[in-house]
Amino acid sequence: MKWEALLFVVAFGYLALLFVIAAWADRRAETGRSVIGSPLVYTLSIAVYCTAWTFYGSVGRAANYGPAFLTIYLGPTLAMLLGWLLIRRMVRIARAQRITSIADFISTRYGKSNGLGALVTLVAVIGIMPYIALQLKAITFSHAVLTAYPAEAQPNLFEAGILSDKSFWVALVLAVFIILFGTRHLDASERHEGMVAAIAFESVVKLLAFLAVGLFATFALFDGPGELLTRAAALPELRDRFGLDSVPGGAGGWVGSLLLAGLAFITLPRQFQVLVIENVDDRHIRRASWLFPLYLLAINLFVIPVALAGLLLGEAARDPDAYVLTIGLASGPAWLPLLAFLGGLSAATGMMIVETIALSTMISNHLVMPLLLRLRWLHLEGYRELSGLILGIRRVAIVLILLLGYLYHVLIGESYSLVTIGLVSFAAAAQFAPALLLGLYWRGAARRGAAAGLIGGTLVWAYTLLLPGFAQSGWLDAGLVTQGPWDIGWLRPYALFGLEGWDIYSHALFWSLLVNVGLLVGVSLFCHQSRLEQTQAALFTGHLHPDLMPTSLWQGETPRGELRALLGRYLGAAATARLLPPAADDDDALAATQEQISAAEQALAGALGGSSARVLINSVVRGEALDLEAVLSILDTTSQALEYNRRLEQKSRELARIGAELRKANEQLRELDRLKDEFVAMVSHELRTPLTSIRAFAEILRDSPDIDVSQRTHFLEIIVRESERLSRLIEEILDLARLESGRMPLNPEHLDLAQMARQSAEAVGHLCHERGVELEVQLPDESAPVVADPDRLQQVIINLLDNASKFAARPQGRTRLLLESHKGHWRLSVEDNGKGIAEAEWERVFEKFHQVEQTGDDKASRPRGTGLGLPISRGIIANLGGRLWIEKGKRLGGARFVIELPQAPSQAEKDPDAQWLPAS
Amino acid sequence: MPPSRLPGRLTALTLLATLLFMPPLISLFDRPGESGISLLPLYLFCAWGLVVLLAALLLEGNDEE
Numbered sequence: 001m002k003w004e005a006l007l008f009v010v011a012f013g014y015l016a017l018l019f020v021i022a023a024w025a026d027r028r029a030e031t032g033r034s035v036i037g038s039p040l041v042y043t044l045s046i047a048v049y050c051t052a053w054t055f056y057g058s059v060g061r062a063a064n065y066g067p068a069f070l071t072i073y074l075g076p077t078l079a080m081l082l083g084w085l086l087i088r089r090m091v092r093i094a095r096a097q098r099i100t101s102i103a104d105f106i107s108t109r110y111g112k113s114n115g116l117g118a119l120v121t122l123v124a125v126i127g128i129m130p131y132i133a134l135q136l137k138a139i140t141f142s143h144a145v146l147t148a149y150p151a152e153a154q155p156n157l158f159e160a161g162i163l164s165d166k167s168f169w170v171a172l173v174l175a176v177f178i179i180l181f182g183t184r185h186l187d188a189s190e191r192h193e194g195m196v197a198a199i200a201f202e203s204v205v206k207l208l209a210f211l212a213v214g215l216f217a218t219f220a221l222f223d224g225p226g227e228l229l230t231r232a233a234a235l236p237e238l239r240d241r242f243g244l245d246s247v248p249g250g251a252g253g254w255v256g257s258l259l260l261a262g263l264a265f266i267t268l269p270r271q272f273q274v275l276v277i278e279n280v281d282d283r284h285i286r287r288a289s290w291l292f293p294l295y296l297l298a299i300n301l302f303v304i305p306v307a308l309a310g311l312l313l314g315e316a317a318r319d320p321d322a323y324v325l326t327i328g329l330a331s332g333p334a335w336l337p338l339l340a341f342l343g344g345l346s347a348a349t350g351m352m353i354v355e356t357i358a359l360s361t362m363i364s365n366h367l368v369m370p371l372l373l374r375l376r377w378l379h380l381e382g383y384r385e386l387s388g389l390i391l392g393i394r395r396v397a398i399v400l401i402l403l404l405g406y407l408y409h410v411l412i413g414e415s416y417s418l419v420t421i422g423l424v425s426f427a428a429a430a431q432f433a434p435a436l437l438l439g440l441y442w443r444g445a446a447r448r449g450a451a452a453g454l455i456g457g458t459l460v461w462a463y464t465l466l467l468p469g470f471a472q473s474g475w476l477d478a479g480l481v482t483q484g485p486w487d488i489g490w491l492r493p494y495a496l497f498g499l500e501g502w503d504i505y506s507h508a509l510f511w512s513l514l515v516n517v518g519l520l521v522g523v524s525l526f527c528h529q530s531r532l533e534q535t536q537a538a539l540f541t542g543h544l545h546p547d548l549m550p551t552s553l554w555q556g557e558t559p560r561g562e563l564r565a566l567l568g569r570y571l572g573a574a575a576t577a578r579l580l581p582p583a584a585d586d587d588d589a590l591a592a593t594q595e596q597i598s599a600a601e602q603a604l605a606g607a608l609g610g611s612s613a614r615v616l617i618n619s620v621v622r623g624e625a626l627d628l629e630a631v632l633s634i635l636d637t638t639s640q641a642l643e644y645n646r647r648l649e650q651k652s653r654e655l656a657r658i659g660a661e662l663r664k665a666n667e668q669l670r671e672l673d674r675l676k677d678e679f680v681a682m683v684s685h686e687l688r689t690p691l692t693s694i695r696a697f698a699e700i701l702r703d704s705p706d707i708d709v710s711q712r713t714h715f716l717e718i719i720v721r722e723s724e725r726l727s728r729l730i731e732e733i734l735d736l737a738r739l740e741s742g743r744m745p746l747n748p749e750h751l752d753l754a755q756m757a758r759q760s761a762e763a764v765g766h767l768c769h770e771r772g773v774e775l776e777v778q779l780p781d782e783s784a785p786v787v788a789d790p791d792r793l794q795q796v797i798i799n800l801l802d803n804a805s806k807f808a809a810r811p812q813g814r815t816r817l818l819l820e821s822h823k824g825h826w827r828l829s830v831e832d833n834g835k836g837i838a839e840a841e842w843e844r845v846f847e848k849f850h851q852v853e854q855t856g857d858d859k860a861s862r863p864r865g866t867g868l869g870l871p872i873s874r875g876i877i878a879n880l881g882g883r884l885w886i887e888k889g890k891r892l893g894g895a896r897f898v899i900e901l902p903q904a905p906s907q908a909e910k911d912p913d914a915q916w917l918p919a920s
Numbered sequence: 921m922p923p924s925r926l927p928g929r930l931t932a933l934t935l936l937a938t939l940l941f942m943p944p945l946i947s948l949f950d951r952p953g954e955s956g957i958s959l960l961p962l963y964l965f966c967a968w969g970l971v972v973l974l975a976a977l978l979l980e981g982n983d984e985e
Contacts, residue, residue, distance in 0.1 A: 067961050074941045077968065081934040081975055085927055233956035243958035244943075244950040251943040258941065290975035297968050304961055
């Protein structure tokens with residue numbers, strides 16, 4: 001009894017903490033600083049998948065059936081991997097259509113059908129109720145284990161009375177929590193921030209608690225996984241426990257439960273709620289697609305060690321479902337079982353909170369409201385404010401769901417082990433999968449087909465799983481299971497039509513899905529879809545883009561005042577004012593626009609579900625309410641038009657690309673043209689200067705015969721020098737033209753670059769000396785073989801040396817010629833100690849006729865070049881397979897020109913007789 | 921802009937994971953290891969970890985739609 005008071009404080013303290021967290025998150029959301037807007041919180045909220053069934057039941061399942069428990073988590077891993085494609089699509093549709101639940105999703109897909117929504121709701125309530133009972137059972141059970149230990153737990157509810165059962169009180173507190181944080185606003189698509197934050201917190205608690213138990217069992221109780229395995233292997237009954245043979249149904253059962261878990265992961269109402277409805281931003285799905293499988297992996301990591309530890313402890317560990325608690329109780333610190341209890345509590349409450357919200361929304365929107373709207377004698381039109389009524393319905397539904405779950409737990413829960421109930425619920429939820437998934441991809445799926453499939457599948461599910469369950473609980477004759485009804489052997493629920501050797505879940509899943517999909521496809525193929533159905537089908541399958549829809553399906557007319565009154569009744573005055581702000585005083589008398597009617601329908605759909613919203617709008621819009629004929633003719637043409645459109649877009653994108661290329665080519669041509677004009681202008685200018693002086697002096701000589709000899713000689717010298725300059729210029733221009741057209745005659749041969757550099761240095765030595773520039777030559781001792789045209793190469797080197805001596809500092813000019821080897825190339829660099837060249841100019845100096853700017857004093861004293869030397873040099877080096885560029889001189893600080901040529905194999909290595917022709 | 925290649929890659933990864941988690945591949949590992957206990961759980965956890973890793977690499981990559 002020592003645990004009694006402590007557990008009470010801890011359990012209700014924990015629930016109080018949930019209230020605080022949810023209230024804090026709601027407060028933050030109101031001030032615009034949402035805490036749930038992250039992929040991590042989204043992932044943790046999806047982890048509501050791991051219920052008390054995971055927390056206690058996985059270990060129990062592992063202890064009995066080996067690896068079978070893993071299928072329940074591998075299935076969702078597979079489904080989540082496709083999340084970015086499948087779930088994102090559902091999220092986008094749900095947002096566009098203001099979907100409030102999975103029942104709403106299916107009903108809206110099949111023409112906003114009310115009947116289908118009600119059907120889904122009924123199946124969900126029947127199928128999920130045991131699952132909620134399971135959570136309550138887990139709480140009672142864990143409480144009983146803790147308080148009774150070391151005695152055998154005796155969950156004797158009837159003797160102790162309901163009021164002393166903790167799970168009853170937990171259910172009541174949860175009802176208050178859900179009413180507070182789940183039904184604050186009517187607009188379900190406004191999401192429940194506080195609830196999601198609390199769920200995410202619960203997911204952290206259960207993960208940490210399970211990891212703590214696992215670490216303790218593996219490393220404190222035993223000496224790591226190795227010892228666990230060795231000791232387990234010593235027991236013959238454990239040795240074969242973890243093979244495929246222990247899985248119920250063997251390989252077939254494995255595949256069956258993998259599929260079952262994968263489908264249920266998407267179709268369980270609470271999973272649909274957190275995955276689709278509570279999703280804040282569809283980009284979060286991207287990270288959650290791998291983060292959620294990682295969470296599942298982490299929470300399952302220690303299941304087998306805990307199961308092994310429990311099995312090895314034997315008698316002290318009691319029931320396998322209780323190992324998580326009893327391992328700590330038997331030989332651990334006192335806080336461990338307490339933490340485990342908290343983990344189980346968080347797993348159970350998280351599931352109950354989300355499931356109850358999802359179910360209560362479905363019940364109020366698809367069962368109660370449509371019924372109330374039908375009952376004219378209630379005169380609902382007379383009420384001014386109906387939003388309170390709807391919230392009231394939802395609150396009553398919440399209390400009823402939890403109470404029903406509790407009743408189920410008390411009356412029938414004892415006869416099932418934890419795992420059995422969970423899988424029965426999974427199989428019920430899987431019945432939604434065909435209508436949901438086929439509806440997303442097959443436009444032909446029709447409402448009647450979906451309804452028939454759902455009814456058929458659910459009946460088969462009830463016959464193959466639910467009824468035998470009742471029989472085992474003693475409510476029905478047990479002979480039903482063993483002999484079949486009326487002793488008809490082939491109707492036995494666990495071996496329908498004689499299909500034996502499967503585990504009961506795969507067996508039920510096979511038959512129910514066969515009937516479900518068969519009816520859905522078969523009936524859809526042979527029945528007529530209504531027009532609204534066709535439109536919705538096209539919207540859901542992506543054949544009709546929402547933007548292409550006409551703004552409204554409503555053709556009728558209604559005064560704005562009536563629309564406002566309708567919205568006001570269901571959504572309240574504030575929401576109405578936000579949706580339809582009055583433009584003028586007499587606004588209410590004006591006819592509502594199509595957009596306004598559409599907006600009103602959307603808003604009502606967010607609160608009441610699509611089908612009720614349609615009925616309500618229908619009641620105020622007069623005249624012909626729906627003109628879907630027009631929409632459908634648009635649809636058929638749009639399907640084609642979309643295809644054409646897509647091709648046209650592709651074509652126009654191609655055209656745009658080609659256009660851009662052409663524009664670019666054109667710009668290049670213009671630039672080239674401009675350069676050519678510039679070149680011609682410059683050439684003419686450069687040619688005219690020497691010509692002018694030649695002509696001037698020639699005229700002087702012609703006109704003044706009596707000029708003295710020395711003068712005449714001087715003039716003639718000028719004429720000769722200018723003519724030389726002219727012919728040099730023309731030679732260079734010709735060189736350049738040849739280089740650019742690629743017709744430069746080059747005669748490459750093997751030569752020694754070091755020797756070539758030395759000769760060039762000697763050739764300019766005299767010139768340098770004249771200019772007062774010191775030339776430092778640093779060449780390697782060995783030869784530097786390259787393949788090049790000797791004359792042309794020398795021309796380049798001399799040009800660079802000449803430039804360097806021109807631009808070296810005055811006085812004390814220094815230049816340096818350096819040859820070094822670099823990664824299979826020779827680098828010959830010429831450096832001076834002049835002012836250097838700004839980095840922006842580095843490429844421009846290789847342009848034709850580009851002259852490096854010289855400052856005032858130097859201008860006169862320095863010889864001017866033609867501006868063609870560097871472009872020619874670069875062209876020659878490029879034609880020789882090398883590179884020529886400028887960089888900052890490291891040693892002398894001025895400009896540094898670098899020639900890089902590939903190293904040739906030295907001549908000695910080659911066969912001297914071979915006629916070696918280098919590639920041009 | 922070329923169409924995103926992510927959907928194709930994700931589908932391929934899901935198919936790979938399905939293969940890894942199903943017979944006959946899992947039957948290959950369903951034999952006793954050194955200690956005498958089946959290697960199946962160890963294999964499943966390794967394959968699971970690998971699939972999560974691949975999904976993380978794929979989805980955290982730069983393939984922005």
